[in-house]
Amino acid sequence: MVTRRTVMATSAATAGVGVAGAVGYRLWSDQEPASPPETDPKGRLLWRNWSGIQSAYPAARAAPAGEDELASLLKTAQGPIRPVGAGHSFMPLATTDGTLLSLDRMSGVIDHDPATLTARVRAGTRLGDLGPALAAIGQEMPNLPDINKQSLGGALGTGTHGTGRGLKAIHGEVLSFRLATAAGEILDCDPERNADIFNAARVNLGAFGVVTEVTLKNRPLTRIHKRVEIRDFHDTCDDWPRLKAVHRNVEFYAIPFTGKAAVITADVTNLPLKPRGPDTDASATMELKSLRDVFGWSAPLRRWVAERLIADIPPQDMVDDGWKLLSNDRPIKFNEMEFHLPQETQIEVLKTVVSTIEARRSDVFFPIEVRTIEADDAWLSPFFQRSSGSVAVHAYYKDDHQFLFDLIEPIFRRYGGRPHWGKLNTLGESDFRGLYPRWAEAMAVRAQLDPGGRFLNPYLRKALIPS
Numbered sequence: 001m002v003t004r005r006t007v008m009a010t011s012a013a014t015a016g017v018g019v020a021g022a023v024g025y026r027l028w029s030d031q032e033p034a035s036p037p038e039t040d041p042k043g044r045l046l047w048r049n050w051s052g053i054q055s056a057y058p059a060a061r062a063a064p065a066g067e068d069e070l071a072s073l074l075k076t077a078q079g080p081i082r083p084v085g086a087g088h089s090f091m092p093l094a095t096t097d098g099t100l101l102s103l104d105r106m107s108g109v110i111d112h113d114p115a116t117l118t119a120r121v122r123a124g125t126r127l128g129d130l131g132p133a134l135a136a137i138g139q140e141m142p143n144l145p146d147i148n149k150q151s152l153g154g155a156l157g158t159g160t161h162g163t164g165r166g167l168k169a170i171h172g173e174v175l176s177f178r179l180a181t182a183a184g185e186i187l188d189c190d191p192e193r194n195a196d197i198f199n200a201a202r203v204n205l206g207a208f209g210v211v212t213e214v215t216l217k218n219r220p221l222t223r224i225h226k227r228v229e230i231r232d233f234h235d236t237c238d239d240w241p242r243l244k245a246v247h248r249n250v251e252f253y254a255i256p257f258t259g260k261a262a263v264i265t266a267d268v269t270n271l272p273l274k275p276r277g278p279d280t281d282a283s284a285t286m287e288l289k290s291l292r293d294v295f296g297w298s299a300p301l302r303r304w305v306a307e308r309l310i311a312d313i314p315p316q317d318m319v320d321d322g323w324k325l326l327s328n329d330r331p332i333k334f335n336e337m338e339f340h341l342p343q344e345t346q347i348e349v350l351k352t353v354v355s356t357i358e359a360r361r362s363d364v365f366f367p368i369e370v371r372t373i374e375a376d377d378a379w380l381s382p383f384f385q386r387s388s389g390s391v392a393v394h395a396y397y398k399d400d401h402q403f404l405f406d407l408i409e410p411i412f413r414r415y416g417g418r419p420h421w422g423k424l425n426t427l428g429e430s431d432f433r434g435l436y437p438r439w440a441e442a443m444a445v446r447a448q449l450d451p452g453g454r455f456l457n458p459y460l461r462k463a464l465i466p467s
């Protein structure tokens with residue numbers, strides 16, 4: 001399939017080069033973004049996030065092996081102290097010229113209870129390692145995000161979520177956690193003990209302290225049938241209420257300039273195993289890029305070619321344990337903005353975003369992701385008391401992403417969207433205060449835990465402290 005599409009894309013590209021040349025159109029040429037120096041003038045080593053847009057030169061880096069070591073380190077560490085997981089956030093959350101603190105050495109399942117399907121997990125555990133570890137004890141997390149590279153602490157830090165009917169973000173399944181404070185104390189937090197901290201810091205931006213371990217409410221290991229199907233974009237939008245009602249997990253990617261959408265569903269099954277094959281998403285994305293590169297000068301022609309390339313792609317089916325299928329590899333780097341919206345506005349927002357991109361930004365080729373998340377009661381959760389529909393817009397890492405701020409963010413904001421804490425946005429404290437009903441209480445808890453602001457870097461001061 002890919003081979004056929006690749007052949008078609010290549011021949012289409014060749015034809016397009018000729019046409020583009022004839023009209024004097026400049027084809028896109030890839031340019032690797034400039035890389036910051038590996039060390040700063042003081043010899044400090046460079047740290048960068050996954051997509052490369054955030055960087056820092058921390059004065060100190062620490063990776064404590066346990067709570068005692070962490071607690072004593074916190075008492076003296078040079079601020080800003082920034083916990084870091086896998087560095088997969090797009091915002092400058094972990095950047096610091098003080099202390100960068102990794103929990104990579106504090107990972108793994110501590111213990112579990114088969115009767116209640118709970119597990120106590122160290123916060124440095126990567127979600128990709130947690131899947132098999134939980135499977136070994138007959139459990140799985142109720143839902144997973146699009147990738148599983150994140151650490152558990154990092155995922156909780158930004159309200160990381162997946163998609164699905166009645167399914168909450170990861171922090172929505174947290175029963176308790178332990179928090180190491182700026183003073184080096186270790187606090188147990190749950191609905192009874194330190195309840196305010198439990199409510200304020202289940203989504204925490206690493207601004208309240210360092211989460212060391214988490215008790216997760218899981219469910220029995222389940223086999224699922226995952227299907228990926230290309231459909232008409234407008235039909236998919238019309239069918240979205242039904243899709244959300246009948247499938248356990250459902251999302252779709254609106255593919256701009258094609259009139260198509262890729263619909264991904266996952267449902268519990270007892271069908272025989274059909275493991276996922278080699279990843280085809282990355283090559284499909286690069287084919288969309290080829291289309292952009294060659295036909296970006298003519299939206300009708302780009303769509304005409306896309307319709308022919310995409311028309312007869314058959315659905316893909318996979319059957320396996322949920323943790324093996326729900327998350328994906330995303331080898332092609334991008335920058336991303338995602339807002340969480342009242343569910344009833346999601347499709348209207350999406351259509352506005354797609355038509356804006358198609359009218360104004362012919363360089364965009366990444367599909368736009370559409371998901372659904374159940375409400376929860378964590379004070380800084382973007383889903384606080386609101387079942388949400390999310391819309392996420394991506395820009396290839398070599399392309400300009402300023403349009404996300406200039407064109408897309410104002411649309412999201414018009415509809416009362418709350419930004420994903422880890423993804424691009426320009427909001428500051430007064431904006432967040434207006435979006436989060438329990439903001440003041442959460443900030444009071446934060447100030448009490450870290451009166452000196454040792455966990456705050458310049459971005460967190462802008463986001464959390466009134467100017």
Ligand SMILES: Cc1cc2nc3c(=O)[nH]c(=O)nc-3n(C[C@H](O)[C@H](O)[C@H](O)COP(=O)(O)OP(=O)(O)OC[C@H]3O[C@@H](n4cnc5c(N)ncnc54)[C@H](O)[C@@H]3O)c2cc1C
Binds near residue numbers: 082124144152205
């Ligand atoms: C390719 C890609 C796909 C993605 N897909 C999704 C998706 O499907 N759904 C979604 O919601 N998001 C998604 N994201 C965003 C990502 O899940 C979040 O940004 C997440 O926070 C990253 O986790 P991390 O371990 O890399 O944390 P980092 O980015 O390193 O840190 C995130 C925050 O958590 C804090 N933190 C880390 N560890 C701790 C700790 N132990 N205690 C206290 N604070 C801590 C940090 O200080 C920081 O504020 C995606 C990102 C990428 C790059």
